Amino acid sequence: METSAMNIRAAAASDAAAIAAIYNHYVLATAITFEEQAVSDADMAARIGDVAAAGLPWLVAEREGRVIGYAYATKWRARPAYRYSVEVSVYTDAQAGVRGAGSALYEALFAELRARSVHVAIGGIALPNEKSVALHEKFGMRKVAHFSEVGYKFGRWLDVGYWQAVLS
Numbered sequence: 001m002e003t004s005a006m007n008i009r010a011a012a013a014s015d016a017a018a019i020a021a022i023y024n025h026y027v028l029a030t031a032i033t034f035e036e037q038a039v040s041d042a043d044m045a046a047r048i049g050d051v052a053a054a055g056l057p058w059l060v061a062e063r064e065g066r067v068i069g070y071a072y073a074t075k076w077r078a079r080p081a082y083r084y085s086v087e088v089s090v091y092t093d094a095q096a097g098v099r100g101a102g103s104a105l106y107e108a109l110f111a112e113l114r115a116r117s118v119h120v121a122i123g124g125i126a127l128p129n130e131k132s133v134a135l136h137e138k139f140g141m142r143k144v145a146h147f148s149e150v151g152y153k154f155g156r157w158l159d160v161g162y163w164q165a166v167l168s
Contacts, residue, residue, distance in 0.1 A: 009059065013048055023044070031154055031156075034151045061092075069091060073121070092105075119167060123162070124161070125160065125163065126160055
């Protein structure tokens with residue numbers, strides 16, 4: 001899929017280093033993710049493989065051959081009755097000043113999920129995060145839960161909200 005000189009494609013293990021570099025910025029410098037240690041390229045490759053093994057999409061956005069963002073879906077819960085629900089995530093390269101990559105990735109991801117008969121997409125957002133809330137709501141997701149002070153990072157308690165969209 002081409003979007004303003006942006007190419008969206010399935011992630012491969014060879015993308016792990018670029019994806020880890022994007023993600024590790026958020027790990028080390030923000031409270032957007034509650035992960036606290038940088039993720040190695042090998043660990044990221046394993047994560048990409050796990051998502052593929054679950055039959056779910058992991059997409060990357062490229063511009064001029066460089067990965068500038070990614071989005072993926074994971075199982076919402078392990079029990080079989082949850083098999084039609086997924087949790088979605090999207091990250092873009094904070095250093096590249098990319099615009100529109102998050103939207104392009106979610107558009108492609110949601111299309112993939114619908115094609116795979118996924119019924120519900122759920123997004124967890126560390127709060128406050130106005131940009132992420134706006135992106136999720138742009139794709140029809142609505143806030144369905146708010147958990148106060150469930151995460152602790154950088155010496156402070158953090159809230160998490162959950163947004164949900166029914167896809168089918």
